[in-house]
Amino acid sequence: MSKDVLIIGGGIAGMQASLDLADQDIKVHLVERLTSIGGKMAQLDKTFPTNDCAM
């Protein structure tokens, strides 16, 4: 039995899930295919409907 969680994908969803679990003191292994986490959202300039910076 293990108390760890594996998260596949380091985009906005994967990062949010990781943070939520880590906040509950659960050990998370976040696996990302590319060399940096961030996913598609890191490629965006701004987000709707508030025009906040995506990064």
Next chain:
Amino acid sequence: MAYSEVEEVKGEAGNFAVKVRKKARYVEEDKCIGCGLCAAKCPTLVPDEYNMGMGKRKAIYKYFAQGIPSVFTIDPLYCRTFQGKKCGICKKVCEAKAINYEQKDRVVDLNVGAIVLAIGYEIFDPSVIELYGYKRIPNVITSLEFERLLSATGPTAGHLERPSDMAMRDEIKGLERRIAGLKGTIKTFEERYGKSTGEFYRQYKAGELGEEKDYKEWAKAHEIIPEVGKKLEELKSKEPTFHTAKSIAFVQCTGSRDLRFNSWCCTYGCMHSVKEAICAREHEPEMQSTIFYMDLRAHGKGFEEYCVRGAREYGIQLVRARVAEITKGEDSKPLVWYEDRVTKKVEKRPFDLVVLATACVPSKGIEKLSKMMGFKLNEAGFVKTDPASHMDTMDTSVKGIFVCGCAQGPMDIPDSVAQASAAASRAAEVIKQYG
């Protein structure tokens, strides 16, 4: 674990045995301080994936400047050392001694109680829609490519240059480099043989010098320069016509809600285009954006108001029409063909830039993962969820494996974040149940 892929998953909820391949970066993660000296000195230029192939990165690179983990990676497909050429510059300049050409992939064994799939989506490749001419007609780009053009960290530092002008400018630079190279060759030979090129060429043509390799090369360089120069002048004469984009067409539902390609709605395309049109106007006060849409689906909190504001304050013209075809026009301005529903006539309009609001399709690795882990996919190819028969919308068909975000279907950022929290809490429940 960035730059890693899941290779094998066995076991069941509460006890999964997972093998993860950690790919070799050829840079020691614990030593690299991310200073970027290696990339500054690296001689190899590679198309930048982060900027959708517009702009260049080096063979040793960071995916983007703020990327985490803040360490560099060598791309062995392009790195001179891995291509069997003499180089090793990055190793020489690295003060942290982090470069390790001998590094190997590592397989890490993990034991986990639950798994969350957050594998995202892929952007539909619109080049399969012949009539839209993506990749064939200059200045027809996808919405993510446009996003990079808009971005201050993008290839144009946020200036809305047209890709056709960017390509021509690159070509001019290439030709200038070529001429400089040829001139360098000629100078070397002039020094080596102690005579001017004019004198050499006369003697060579008169057959006084023979056919030695050096002579051949020298003569060829001398002959080519005027040709390359002429081409360069031709391109340079077009430079005054280069201009930033002042009119943009957004073509909605490119590959979405279309039974030939993907039947589903991408859910964020309408808002994404409105946002891009608003941002474009902020960059260029004279910007005229036109959005060709089927219905404007503004279904979230504050979305409708955002669209109205876009139309009123940012001059976005909303045209209800399905674009039939995009063709080449004068001055690299694509022509958009559509039916005007007011005049009931087929119209064509030129734009500086045409942005295709591309569909959201399942990510490439999803089938492989589904076979490896046993979870089912739906008809569209996204991860199947069944809220009707399950307790929770985040459950996949395998107990202990959960899904969130665009892995289970198209959605925008707030929805992805909400689902991620939901999937995380479901995973935590499993951990508490079994652990």
